[in-house]
Amino acid sequence: MKTLKIAIQKSGRLNEKSVELLKNCGLSFENYKSSLISSVSNFPLEILFLRDDDIPEYVQDGIADIGIVGENVIAETKVEVAYLQRLGFGKCKLKLAVPVNSTLSNIQDLNGKAVATSYPVILEKFFNDNNIKADIKMISGSVEIAPGLGLSDAIFDIVSTGGTLKSNGLKPFADVMSSEAILIGRNGEEENPLIQELIQRIQSVLRAKETKYVVLNVEKKNLETVISLLPGVKSPSVVSLAEEGWVAIHTVIPEQDFWEKINSLRAAGAQGIVVMPIEKIIL
Numbered sequence: 001m002k003t004l005k006i007a008i009q010k011s012g013r014l015n016e017k018s019v020e021l022l023k024n025c026g027l028s029f030e031n032y033k034s035s036l037i038s039s040v041s042n043f044p045l046e047i048l049f050l051r052d053d054d055i056p057e058y059v060q061d062g063i064a065d066i067g068i069v070g071e072n073v074i075a076e077t078k079v080e081v082a083y084l085q086r087l088g089f090g091k092c093k094l095k096l097a098v099p100v101n102s103t104l105s106n107i108q109d110l111n112g113k114a115v116a117t118s119y120p121v122i123l124e125k126f127f128n129d130n131n132i133k134a135d136i137k138m139i140s141g142s143v144e145i146a147p148g149l150g151l152s153d154a155i156f157d158i159v160s161t162g163g164t165l166k167s168n169g170l171k172p173f174a175d176v177m178s179s180e181a182i183l184i185g186r187n188g189e190e191e192n193p194l195i196q197e198l199i200q201r202i203q204s205v206l207r208a209k210e211t212k213y214v215v216l217n218v219e220k221k222n223l224e225t226v227i228s229l230l231p232g233v234k235s236p237s238v239v240s241l242a243e244e245g246w247v248a249i250h251t252v253i254p255e256q257d258f259w260e261k262i263n264s265l266r267a268a269g270a271q272g273i274v275v276m277p278i279e280k281i282i283l
């Protein structure tokens, strides 16, 4: 079978998480900082390390079969690719922001104003959709300093914690899009068995991340109440303990649900609660 090629970011915000995801999928490969291509020894896959801006086009043109890239970059490059799997990392927003002392109060006030950004395509679409005529100033980085330098009245850039905006005297003005890392492929090639196999592995890693293996002890008389509190569990394993009248419940539950139920579980008599990470969940 033909070796698959996956394009991931060479360095930057998505590099580490992309490499970690592929390793968690059981793929063995060297990850030298200087190498631009790496072969996976236990799966027919080659990894191309690229600038993220180039990834959507490489996938569209078939240079790479699949790629991991932010949704914002896909939107900016205007390519036609298939979304194969949302990956849950690289989460951020693309926002308009203005200086903290700006008098602009709604997006229509941007008419006639200058806005600096590295994402002119997304911004132009937003302005067209909202009938705003503004002057888009394309700059390739450090966008947040543009208003302070007198280059623009506002900026449009990635915001995550908001720390960069704050330290540059800016405040959020309007949200334009949310983004996260996505596994993309070429339209029409989604059924390639190697791609399907990789998606399955990725899904099993993602499912495991959100879910925990929980073991707790409970007196038999409280067993039913405790089981009824465990969210989404049809039939947990119940194991006898050496101590007469006590059992251990073993179950797998979404971590978020678990934290919501912890106090009521305790009140219902659950003791010695142990929460463990899960590596993979294969359905």
Ligand SMILES: Nc1ncnc2c1ncn2[C@@H]1O[C@H](COP(=O)(O)OP(=O)(O)OP(=O)(O)O)[C@@H](O)[C@H]1O
Binding pocket: 009, 010, 011, 012, 013, 014, 050, 051, 052, 053, 069, 070, 071, 072, 073, 090, 091, 092, 158, 159, 160, 161, 179, 180, 181
């Ligand atoms: N602060 C952040 N928090 C979360 N995700 C982010 C953040 N900044 C960027 N991202 C996401 O990570 C992607 C890569 O960001 P990065 O800053 O590494 O890009 P870059 O400088 O354009 O990299 P490259 O050198 O590959 O062109 C962005 O396109 C976005 O999807």
Ligand SMILES: O=P(O)(O)OC[C@H]1O[C@H](OP(=O)(O)OP(=O)(O)O)[C@H](O)[C@@H]1O
Binding pocket: 013, 141, 142, 144, 157, 158, 159, 160, 161, 162, 163, 164, 165
């Ligand atoms: O809201 P925050 O958490 O502060 O994150 C936002 C910042 O993160 C990104 O830059 P990054 O730090 O990746 O550096 P870069 O501009 O060199 O890509 C982005 O371009 C913003 O400047």
Ligand SMILES: [Mg+2]
Binding pocket: 051, 052, 053
């Ligand atoms: Mg880039």
